[in-house]
Amino acid sequence: MKTVTSDAQVSYLLFPWYNKTMMSTKITVISVFLLIVKLIFPQNATEIVRKADAQMRGETMQAEIIIRTVRPTWKREMECKTWMKGSSLAMILIQSPVRDKGIAFLKRKKEVWNWMPALERTIKLPPSMMSQNWMGTDFTNDDLVKESSVVSDYNHTVVGDTIIQKRDCYVIRMVPKPEAAVVWGKVILCIDKKDFLELHSRFYDEDGELINIMNSDEIKQMGGRVIPTRFEMIPTGKKGQKTVMIYKNISYNKPISDDFFRLDNMKTLY
Known part of the structure; x- marks a missing residue:
């Protein structure tokens, strides 16, 4: 029986060195092509936001702020302690000044509660209160307790690149999903490409007016990871007004029981 040999088989049999060279060339071409694709089409915008959120939040997080x-005409300073677990559980306790000591906020999934020791009352905050300023600061209730999710409540698009604090950053536009109950009509984020740090944010209302600008700096190793430790929220059109949030210390991924995030636990934290 006659055996039919293809040109490719003949080439391999007669010139094995040539075929190895061609195979290596193909691998090199593929590698270069993948690199070009990576440069032209960077990471998915939602994945970038997810990584930035995870970098700051961790699986669990405990911090003093x-x-x-x-x-x-005046300044005010508060000290707080906060606990977070995933994106659905959070607790904030005010430790000073004395007149506010013991005030606590609890988030469980989409519910937000506030314990007021002076009134001995626990109040459930309606979604309409998420846009209001938290404890007289320039941060909203939503900024602090994170009732909405920057990952799941928005559609994300990479709209450009920029450099902030000598770091290459993605510029990402976040527009709320139609069904999402969120505070902002649009958010622009600048996220560091190396460590996925959110270094600059702009918050717009539903009419497209710029309301708040947040800058993050003093990047350092804390809690076993690189994070910004100072956040400055500046409302537009209000000269001489801002709120600065500084992390004194922070720890990540230490076990916290779901049972910790209970309504009655707010009353006994201090």
Whole structure:
């Protein structure tokens, strides 16, 4: 029986060195092509936002925070302790000043509660209150307790690149999904390409007016990861007004029981 040999088989049998060279060339071409694709089509915008959120939040997070509210004629400082687990559980306890000591906020999934020791009352905050300023600062209730999710409640698009603090950053536009109950009509994020740090944010209302600008800096190793440790929220059109949030210390991924995030636990934290 006659055996039919293809040109490719003959080439391989007669010139094995040539075929190895061609195979190596093909692999090189593919590698270059994949690199070009990566440069032209960067990471998915939602995945970038997810990584930035995870970098700051962790699976669990416990922190001590200083919040300084600055106004043209006065300043105020608060110290808080916060616990977070995933994106659905969070607790904030105010430790000072004395008149506010013991005030606590609890988030469980889409519910947000506030314990007021002076009134001995627990109040459930309606969604309409998420856009209001938290404890007289320039952060909203939603900024602090994160009732909405930057990952699941918005559609994300990479709209450009920029450099902030000598770091290459993605510029990402976030527009709320039709069914999402969120505070902002649009958010622009600048996220560092190397460590996925959110370094600059702009918050717009439903009419497209710029309301708040947030800058993040003092990047350092804390809690076993690189994070910004100072956040400055500046409302537009309000000269001499801002709120600065500083992380004194932070720890990540230490076990926290779901049972910790209970309504009655707010009353006993302090």
